Amino acid sequence: MSVRTEFVTNSVGKRVAVLLDLKSYARLKEAAEDLADIRAYDKARPRAIAEVKRGQSVTLAQHLESKVGRTR
DSSP: OOOOOEEEEOTTSOEEEEEOOHHHHHHHHHHHHHHHHHHHHHHHHHHHHHHHHTTOOOOHHHHHHHHHHHHO
């Protein structure tokens, strides 16, 4: 697949924007969202590991049970 790149220029010919087809835009947007998720995970991971080491974590079953108990 060949992608032709088109630029928008200002009055002096400087490139100021790029035109993308919708498929390329969707792929770039998805990649940016994936990268944001990875960065959020990388930021949260040290804290989560420290909490587990301190015994400040619960299993999924414990969490779900506590939520069910609150709604009764």
